[in-house]
Amino acid sequence: MSSTTRLLPQAQIDRLDAICRATSIIPVLVIERLDHAVPLAQALVDGGLDVLEITLRTDCAVEAMQRIREALPEVTLGAGTVLGVEQYRICEELGVDFVVTPGTTPALFEHGIASEVPLLPGVATVSEVVTGWERGYRRFKFFPAEANGGAKALKSFGGPLPEALFCPTGGVTVDNAADYLALPNVMCVGGSWMAPKALVDQEAWAEITRLTREATQRYPR
Numbered sequence: 001m002s003s004t005t006r007l008l009p010q011a012q013i014d015r016l017d018a019i020c021r022a023t024s025i026i027p028v029l030v031i032e033r034l035d036h037a038v039p040l041a042q043a044l045v046d047g048g049l050d051v052l053e054i055t056l057r058t059d060c061a062v063e064a065m066q067r068i069r070e071a072l073p074e075v076t077l078g079a080g081t082v083l084g085v086e087q088y089r090i091c092e093e094l095g096v097d098f099v100v101t102p103g104t105t106p107a108l109f110e111h112g113i114a115s116e117v118p119l120l121p122g123v124a125t126v127s128e129v130v131t132g133w134e135r136g137y138r139r140f141k142f143f144p145a146e147a148n149g150g151a152k153a154l155k156s157f158g159g160p161l162p163e164a165l166f167c168p169t170g171g172v173t174v175d176n177a178a179d180y181l182a183l184p185n186v187m188c189v190g191g192s193w194m195a196p197k198a199l200v201d202q203e204a205w206a207e208i209t210r211l212t213r214e215a216t217q218r219y220p221r
């Protein structure tokens with residue numbers, strides 16, 4: 001790395017900390033129908049979660065985020081499944097509060113350094129953490145958490161890299177969340193368990209609120 005390589009400013013780490021420390025759980029949402037966006041977000045807010053990640057996996061995801069932004073300004077809005085710089089830029093224009101990637105390329109790390117919108121970069125290995133670390137990153141999403149060794153793996157990451165803090169997602173449930181949240185290097189967990197596809201398809205908003213409340217009561221911030 002040359003001496004002119006720009007590093008992630010501490011202010012960006014602080015902004016991400018403020019978001020991740022405000023909640024113990026970040027719901028990861030897939031919105032397939034635009035008219036589901038606001039009632040789904042409302043169901044989660046009613047259950048006590050207001051930091052939401054909307055994945056860019058569906059055609060209506062960007063418009064869904066716009067609608068949530070307008071209808072529920074109190075929500076801290078994250079864009080997930082951001083796979084490239086172009087998508088990152090779209091999210092910046094939309095005014096989201098943070099961007100999450102499932103895995104992270106050098107171009108995404110680079111873009112996150114200059115962006116006004118903080119990046120929670122997805123990593124799966126220690127080498128990927130170190131790649132981000134070299135650029136100043138200290139906060140990461142660990143994905144897919146359960147398939148990559150779960151809480152045991154994250155505990156081991158803490159040996160050489162105690163300052164790196166994580167939001168594990170992928171296979172996290174209301175039960176195994178406890179193992180992650182007990183670790184000193186876990187800020188919060190992410191998951192879709194409180195808004196599974198079947199319940200969203202059925203528009204079972206009250207049940208989603210119930211599952212969310214169960215989670216927030218068990219893991220209050």
Ligand SMILES: O=C(O)C(=O)C[C@H](O)[C@H](O)COP(=O)(O)O
Nearest residue numbers: 028080081102169170171191192
């Ligand atoms: O696509 C992305 O960028 C993601 O954010 C991946 C999600 O975090 C996981 O798919 C959530 O995992 P589950 O809770 O097991 O459904």
